[in-house]
Amino acid sequence: MLSAQGAVHMAAGMAGYLALCGACLVLARPLAARGHRGWAVASRLAPAAVFCGFAASAVSVLAFTAGAGLGLVWLAALALRLGTGPAAAVRP
Numbered sequence: 487m488l489s490a491q492g493a494v495h496m497a498a499g500m501a502g503y504l505a506l507c508g509a510c511l512v513l514a515r516p517l518a519a520r521g522h523r524g525w526a527v528a529s530r531l532a533p534a535a536v537f538c539g540f541a542a543s544a545v546s547v548l549a550f551t552a553g554a555g556l557g558l559v560w561l562a563a564l565a566l567r568l569g570t571g572p573a574a575a576v577r578p
Contacts, residue, residue: 503540506557507533513564525567532560 488496510529518526539553 503536503554503557506561507536510557510560510564522567525564528560529564532557 510532514526514529517523517529536553536557539549539551539556542553543550
């Protein structure tokens with residue numbers, strides 16, 4: 487039986503990873519508009535991998551870890567890519 491703390495942990499984790507998947511999907515359009523087509527495609531595929539990891543978690547904890555980890559690695563890679571891109575020109 488799942489404890490109250492465990493249930494809160496599971497609910498918060500589910501909300502967090504759904505938000506992560508949503509963020510990937512929301513960022514795909516501006517990435518494509520800026521010509522980053524590969525990043526946009528990957529942003530659309532990453533949520534599918536996260537969901538597959540969660541779906542397979544009933545069979546293997548490793549699948550859950552891989553799916554969750556992939557989502558977080560994608561978020562870090564995307565943040566690094568967007569944070570190190572060329573800065574927009576500032577006009578006075």
